[in-house]
Amino acid sequence: MGGEEGESIMSAKNMAVLREKGWKIGAVAAAAACLFAARPITAQAAGGLDLYTDYPGMTAKAGDSLSFSLELDNTGEACDASLSVQSLPDGWEGYISGGGGQISRIHVPSGTAGATATFQLEIPADAAEGSYQVVLAADAGGGVSDTLTLDLAVSELQVSQGDFSSEYPEQEGAAGTAFSFNATLVNNSGEARSYSLSAQSPSGWQVAFRPSGESTQVASIELEPGASQGLTVAVTPPDNVAAGEYTIPCSAISGSETLDMELSVTITEQYQMDLSTPDGLLSFSAQAGADSDVTLSITNNGNVAIENVNLTSSTPSGWNVSFDTPTVDVIEAGETAQVTAHVTPSDEALTGDYVVTITASTSETSDSAEFRVSVETSMVWGVVAVVILVAIIGVIGWIFRKYGRR
Template structure:
């Protein structure tokens, strides 16, 4: 049997020695140092500003059961983090050599965080060793900016009785879902309501996902008797520090309307033939615009006279009234009875006519004269019979 050369045996011995040493270096240190391994299934994720994300962690222990401290070694400034387990915030876990200890690492991404790559280094350390883990967070460039509220037709016109309906679009340009409250700053007496486009239900708030837009119908109803003019109605959608709005404009076009009435709202009066009788009139501007140069006229029976004081109202503001006196003088020959007199208030913008029933009484003087005439006739006849009746 031939013998192996001494040099070859030496080389084989050295090889196995080196192999054993490498095994000792690679495998045994973990056990000797406590054998901790900190890991997560997803060490790199995408996030959005304002979002809260969670990394599920596992701590494996290859040595004796031990308490393991948890800490954040490094991370972006101003970001809020915490370790959570069992519904509580924790800073230690107990790791055995059977099942991995599980804990969540929670990160709150600031609302003002800009697009880019961010990283955290966290560490689990025990009595005999430690394990570190690097976590990556990516904020992508997304369409962002101020939320927007726009409308294609911001100005509508109509009369004071018109109900105006605007269509506006609200867009969430942020990177997270938002809940908006809807507000309007209308003049006193104006009514403003919000509804989803093409729906009848009224809403006071709504939620939009990132990049989502919602059409809104804004109904504006002016108060009764509002004056002609242009009215600004700012509306806005508010979500936390985010705000979007637009100014709607309503142009109330002038309406012109006059009304004649009396303090008692009765349209009859009494007069004496040949005598001027006053009748109090109330002239009302029931429109939404001022009326200028209001004059008065009447259509009485023949030989009657009607005058007015004042005979002209220079300006009658919208919603206001003025008192005017009509002096009605029936004809001297008018007999007792009811007569019709039409009184008209006229202006370049509007006119109106009211019909009055005038009850005429004859003068008591003419009654006395008539009685005297009758008595005179009777007396004359009696004297004639007395003087000539004996012959």
């Protein structure tokens, strides 16, 4: 009896425990059921669009033009989606392009190898520095859509002065030298500019602009933002330019700025003299023992004045040459002085051609001229010779008449 009663008591206790656990499990299940019943149930979409670009965040400058490559992936069925610019900062311009033109819709096949397009964005030059957003949208209808936000950090356009300069702006040389300067023109602005080229050269000088490495002369140059162009500036002075320092101001002028460059040319001193006659004839006739006047021209072909021009001569024996001005005090560059030479052949000079050399010289330069002098004997001697000849003939005739009869 005692054993049976103990087993009954243990069975009753186990049943009570099981009933308590069952009640707790039921309560938890009921609570869970209520919780799930209270929450809305959303169905998973069958497919969707993914609009993206590799670089959705960029830093740019005011005035920049940007291009974004757009990709569209489709996890659902193939569809046609509209493309649009959903939001754009004031003053900005942008459009979506594809196939060579602006587009508003695009076909998106199914799969990750979807469709591509390009978004072109123009940031105004006066855009303030700051952060901006541009939102693009793709919508296939039926709730299948996606947006893309582009984050742009814009810095203000830094407009700085361009530059027109030469590494070696000073040169020197003799008159007649063609000078060549290597220059560089730089557009430091944020926009393309056309520069007209000009130079204020001294009278008679020639200045030409040519792109480096080219032979074509140009009057203007078109430069993209931040670009530069090498130029050759050819400067040619006149042949008779005086010695000294000359300045050639050059300019590159656009609608927004004027760039100046100053070139300097030093013409070195050049001494050159020419001795001749006003008509260039270096021959004359003279009588033996008589003066013959010859006008000499002394031309200063150099670029500096010549001083103390001395005249000397070299003559046949017994001849004499004198000058009305043996020494010319000064002849300016490019000027001509005239001097008369008095040439006297020897009294005993026979008829014929002779050479007389006249030299004009200074301490820096000299020149000589050879004159051919045709000497003629005096007519008096011819008459005397004829008289003597006639007398001789008369004497001979008298002798024949007197003694010929015997």
